[in-house]
Amino acid sequence: MTSKRILLLVLCSGILMTGCTQVRPWERGYLARDEMLWDADALERQLNDHIFFSKEASSGGSSAAGGGCGCN
Amino acid sequence: MNMNQGVKVFLALFAGLLLNSAAAVEEGDQVPQLTLPSIYADRPDISLPALEGKTLYVDFWASWCAPCLTSLPLYNEMYHKYKDQGLEVIAISVDNPAEDGLDFLEDTPLDFLIPSDPEGNAAEAFGVIGMPSSYLISPDGEVKLVHMGFRNGDMEHIEAAIIENLP
Numbered sequence: 001m002t003s004k005r006i007l008l009l010v011l012c013s014g015i016l017m018t019g020c021t022q023v024r025p026w027e028r029g030y031l032a033r034d035e036m037l038w039d040a041d042a043l044e045r046q047l048n049d050h051i052f053f054s055k056e057a058s059s060g061g062s063s064a065a066g067g068g069c070g071c072n
Numbered sequence: 073m074n075m076n077q078g079v080k081v082f083l084a085l086f087a088g089l090l091l092n093s094a095a096a097v098e099e100g101d102q103v104p105q106l107t108l109p110s111i112y113a114d115r116p117d118i119s120l121p122a123l124e125g126k127t128l129y130v131d132f133w134a135s136w137c138a139p140c141l142t143s144l145p146l147y148n149e150m151y152h153k154y155k156d157q158g159l160e161v162i163a164i165s166v167d168n169p170a171e172d173g174l175d176f177l178e179d180t181p182l183d184f185l186i187p188s189d190p191e192g193n194a195a196e197a198f199g200v201i202g203m204p205s206s207y208l209i210s211p212d213g214e215v216k217l218v219h220m221g222f223r224n225g226d227m228e229h230i231e232a233a234i235i236e237n238l239p
Contacts (some may be wrong), residue, residue: 024192024195024196024200025195025200025201025202025203025205026132026134026166026189026192026195026200026203027168027192028136028137028203029134029135029136029137029166029167029168029172032136
């Protein structure tokens with residue numbers, strides 16, 4: 001690999017890294033909002049869980065306790 | 073630039089990204105000098121330097137943080153128990169929007185100081201690494217206890233530390 005290609009790779013990686021950010025502990029409320037859920041509609045979620053249970057004979061694993069703050 | 077140099081630059085950039093956070097306040101440090109607006113629009117700003125001479129218990133909380141909501145009524149009891157001996161409790165709300173915190177306070181009135189920090193500037197200054205986090209500060213401004221999380225039985229430990237550091 002030539003030096004120019006390596007430099008280009010490093011620069012591109014550097015630019016892409018500006019899109020990375022840590023969610024700080026005090027910002028985790030954003031993750032706890034309803035719109036951050038995979039299934040925001042509780043009724044639809046229950047229906048999907050029921051269908052999953054009927055087909056797979058197992059349930060659970062679709063959600064976790066707490067609001068995503070990592071403190072519960 | 074050879075391959076090894078490229079990898080080193082890449083690692084340096086990655087390390088820089090990981091280290092891009094303020095150092096956390098630890099026991100023995102001096103308390104950050106902060107002034108924050110009260111969560112209540114009709115109450116004055118809350119300044120930590122102005123409270124020097126009192127024992128401060130600074131807590132970071134949010135309405136989406138379940139253990140925080142468990143701890144706050146207990147802190148209210150503790151505040152009433154020791155306020156005449158020089159304890160001041162400052163529970164900094166990091167709710168954004170701040171109205172989320174006010175909704176909780178409507179149902180659970182608290183009598184101590186409640187500043188609002190929706191942008192997380194105070195949390196950044198303290199280097200909060202988990203919610204809830206609380207800091208016991210002696211009358212001369214030294215951090216005496218850093219307490220993270222809140223579980224049953226924690227109050228005994230916190231109360232003992234407060235009694236030890238009352239003015």
